[in-house]
Amino acid sequence: MNVDIGNALATVASPGVSRDSLERLDEQVADAHARIERGMANAEHGYEALNLPERVDPDEILTAVEPIADAETMITVGIGGSSLGAATITNALDSDTEAVFLDNVDPEWVSYHLDRVSFENAAINVVSRSGTTAETLANFLVVRDAFESAGVDWTERTIVTTGESGPLCDLADRHDLPSLTVPDGVPGRFSALSAVGMVAAAVCGHDLEALLEGAAAEADTLSESLFDCPAYAYGATTYALDGRGAGVNAMMPYAESLETVAEWFAQLWAESLGKDDLGQTPVRALGATDQHSQLQLYRAGPRDKLVTFVTPRNGGDRPIPDTDVEELAYLGDSTLGTLLEAEFEATEASLAAAGRPNVRVEIDRVDEYELGGLLYGLEAACVLAGELYGVNTFEQPAVEWAKKATRGLLGGGEFAETAAVAEKTELRIER
Amino acid sequence: MNVDIGNALATVASPGVSRDSLERLDEQVADAHARIERGMANAEHGYEALNLPERVDPDEILTAVEPIADAETMITVGIGGSSLGAATITNALDSDTEAVFLDNVDPEWVSYHLDRVSFENAAINVVSRSGTTAETLANFLVVRDAFESAGVDWTERTIVTTGESGPLCDLADRHDLPSLTVPDGVPGRFSALSAVGMVAAAVCGHDLEALLEGAAAEADTLSESLFDCPAYAYGATTYALDGRGAGVNAMMPYAESLETVAEWFAQLWAESLGKDDLGQTPVRALGATDQHSQLQLYRAGPRDKLVTFVTPRNGGDRPIPDTDVEELAYLGDSTLGTLLEAEFEATEASLAAAGRPNVRVEIDRVDEYELGGLLYGLEAACVLAGELYGVNTFEQPAVEWAKKATRGLLGGGEFAETAAVAEKTELRIER
The missing domain is CATH 3.40.50.10490 (Glucose-6-phosphate isomerase like protein; domain 1)
Known part of the structure; x- marks a missing residue:
């Protein structure tokens, strides 16, 4: 540029x-x-993101997506950094493959997308480093169920992009799914030029080497x-x-x-x-x-x-x-x-x-x-x-509070944050 | 609310x-x-927008759209307030009719949309109060040409929403097109609840009376x-x-x-x-x-x-x-x-x-x-x-400069603003 x-x-x-x-x-x-x-040379957390062009092997991504490379609709299930990089690339470039991004848990909107999918010609890319992101995993459970209901074996049509361990990693092992690793030391928002951002691009036929x-x-x-x-x-x-x-x-x-x-x-x-x-x-x-x-x-x-x-x-x-x-x-x-x-x-x-x-x-x-x-x-x-x-560029601690409160509201544990939700100060002006 | x-x-x-x-x-x-x-009672410029619920006659809009009510794709050609209100309504509500908004002059994007349109099942709503908005009129010229190239008589498939006079008004007269008026005294951004915002909604089958x-x-x-x-x-x-x-x-x-x-x-x-x-x-x-x-x-x-x-x-x-x-x-x-x-x-x-x-x-x-x-x-x-x-809520004077400069750059007149474009201060850092 x-x-x-x-x-x-x-x-x-x-x-x-x-x-x-x-x-x-x-x-x-x-x-x-x-x-x-120095951060790049030592592969320090965050700085490592700037090493991606030399770290990422496009052939590994291309091999992993081979079983689903025929997809006409590529459904990426991810949110934030697990979605935006991929969406940025596929929205910028022309392709005959449609890229869909389920990056919200709005039920009507999810249903709208799933009602239009031809499941036998579709594939899933589920992306979450921790494998526990509530929105992503909820949507993944919904989407794989929709594949099953359509008589399509989701295990044949799913690729997983996740960290070195966690529920999604286990799931990939259990079902022998192709999987790629969210690179260590690279925060989600800096991961567009890794598997996180490039799986959908690969299925859409874009030139990963040229990106890198x-x-x-x-x-x-x-x-x-x-x-x-x-x-x-x-x-x-x-x-x-x-x-x-x-x-x-x-x-x-x-x-x-x-x-x-x-x-x-x-x-x-x-x-x-x-x-x-x-x-x-x-x-x-x-x-x-x-x-x-x-x-x-x-x-x-x-x-x-x-x-x-x-x-x-x-x-x-x-x-x-x-x-x-x-x-x-x-x-x-x-x-x-x-x-x-x-x-x-x-x-x-x-x-x-x-x-x-x-x-x-x-x-x-x-x-x-x-x-x-x-x-x-x-x-x-x-x-x-x-x-x-002089800030810590690579963390996002302020996001945690709402994650805990959400989990608590859904009965996934006891958190002080959840109690705070009920104490809202109100000043309502109603029609 | x-x-x-x-x-x-x-x-x-x-x-x-x-x-x-x-x-x-x-x-x-x-x-x-x-x-x-007081502004509402005297139908003053701008304040008149808040009178729309009692001023607008949904039947007038429904009658005007009758010739194109069968459209499967409703193409609104407009920008800013001539597009956003209509898009807000049709994007919020479900419909079997697809609503497309050509609110930008990006050539690849316009071509992408026109390449997908089945023209015999489509209709055009061109919206510009002045009838001279460069982006809107350029797109309208492109779209009606695309209808002609597809062998569809655009004059049978077009509705015009414009002011009391101007090129679009003349065009509607010349070709006997159904037309609706951008209400006097209502700035574009306040016109969602008038014909400007409701023509697309009407074709999409939404309930105009309930909106009002x-x-x-x-x-x-x-x-x-x-x-x-x-x-x-x-x-x-x-x-x-x-x-x-x-x-x-x-x-x-x-x-x-x-x-x-x-x-x-x-x-x-x-x-x-x-x-x-x-x-x-x-x-x-x-x-x-x-x-x-x-x-x-x-x-x-x-x-x-x-x-x-x-x-x-x-x-x-x-x-x-x-x-x-x-x-x-x-x-x-x-x-x-x-x-x-x-x-x-x-x-x-x-x-x-x-x-x-x-x-x-x-x-x-x-x-x-x-x-x-x-x-x-x-x-x-x-x-x-x-x-x-204490500002003048209903004007947008700062937009005029760029409009004049654009017109001048395209050879549509001599403007001091155009000359200023060439005098740009540069400090380039190149790859």
Whole structure:
């Protein structure tokens, strides 16, 4: 990926970061890079994620999915990091295989999906490191039962992606299911470029090697100066802007195929940096659509936002047919691609003209290689930002409270958290 | 809708609002309500939106859609307020008719959709008040051409929703197309309960009368005290919390069917209140999925957030099959609906336990009546908040700059804004 931080400079925007400040910050970047390199070299928890391009063997994934490679519908049962990376990749790329993600436990929605599945042509990928994630395991029990009810042996159509031990691991052993390992030391939100993110991509026929090669090329850019490394330039700029008031980071790809990148980024950013009362709030947006929804706020609301554009430089196109309507004649000479590009440039400039900071992240096109680079680059940016904030980038302790309370509410044990649920303070205004 | 603001009180959360402060604020609410009532009585621009339940005639819409009521695919061509209201309604409710929304000009994505359409069984609803919205008109030119190429006379399959004059109005006259009027004085983001939002719903077989009745029942609750009116309670609480530091409002429905409500709300909130450097930043979230993505940040990140839950009290359900895996046995006694409800209560309590403000918006179930009430209630909340902020709720001037620049880039005129695009400040870091 390439990054252009020109519109985040203090000469353009407020909040903005001066060139001088960036140069001072670059000394911290050098230290952080040394820490990151050490973490990678020692395969430390979390830092290990940045080693994935060289650790992951695409052939292992391809072999594991062989029994289900004919699937016309690939049902991934997982939530959070066990779903978003895979969804980001399969939603970005074309395939004749449909990828379905059961990442919620809404009963009507689960039934809606299962009612449409042709089970004999479908396969399951159940993903949970611990093998005990309530939402994932509940859905898995529902889905395998639906296969059985349709007269399809789920054990022939299931692949398991889980940790080295736990209920899912046992299940795979018991039923001799193909299984892949969630790599040790790699938090879910950093696992897109491992089996966690790539099983669905493999079944959908995407080029895993190219994904990893793109990521490896991005890894090669990691270096001690933000001025030499797009990922660090992005991470350092977001950190600097947050410190200057831009507590919100709106991720706005200009391509429908990259819509899920914004969602994946939102998890990456929120869970990694949102701790100790710190962290930018990621906002998911989409160009050009959100020009007619969010742009008013981005341009004229509080000066608390950075807008990050992600834009592919090349893509398909479609001509706009001519029209004899005079007011619209200018469109008839053009194409949808040209219009979308013009909308992007106009929006970027409109924010700059209003002194609102924004950053452009460019990729050449939406393919496996570029996508691998983009995901890796944003992950490295996040790790750098975590170093600069001084937070523990790779944990998510605040999620535990609700997990325990939920388990208790369902009769799965006694927890103090469950009791707290009943003590809710109410002030109800009813219709 | 019912609203519970207990977890936004200063006794629970920080930032939070004290009961005393709410009572003082209630005097401003009374004044604001008087202003709103006057605006409604005089059919003033914007305020007129709150009159829609009594102004809109569902039979007029049903008559207009009659020629295309057999459509199996309803393609709405519109963007922003010309699309989101309709999408919110059709995505929330079940239908055998597929509703497609072309609300972006991404060429590959438009082609993807058009490649799948059976044109003889499809219909077009083109929506633009001015009749000149670049994205909408470009897509309309593309879509009608695709109908022609498929040998289907688009003039037999198109309905137009537009203002009293303009190119789309002329087009409807020229080809004798059924057409409906974007109501005067109702900004796009407030038009869900007019023809703008209800044409697709009508073709999908939804009950327009029930939508309007639900909205009318909500309208009946508007009164001079926030303690008597759920909509005002919500609007006043968000305003008070924003003033106390909660500049972000994360809208988190606990139902997949309501996911688009969060998107619709994001436009409503952003375009209405995002001006004069004011306005909360709306964030779209989804329960339970985002517990595994955003909850870490909401619970442990900066104290700058309000989380708004939207939860239906009744819905379908699906049992979780039994399992002999000991760690998961507690799930086997339960249902997906019970699990989802427990996740919601646990998440709400987990935020309260961390002193993070949150508000619960409840509806009885997801049906037309309740949805009409929810949309109306949130609109009224927004209008009230606009009064309290003292902004011009019903304009969106900051969007114009980019529109002009885009038009200029495409050769549709000479604009100073276009020249500014070329002057971009660059600081590129390349791979």
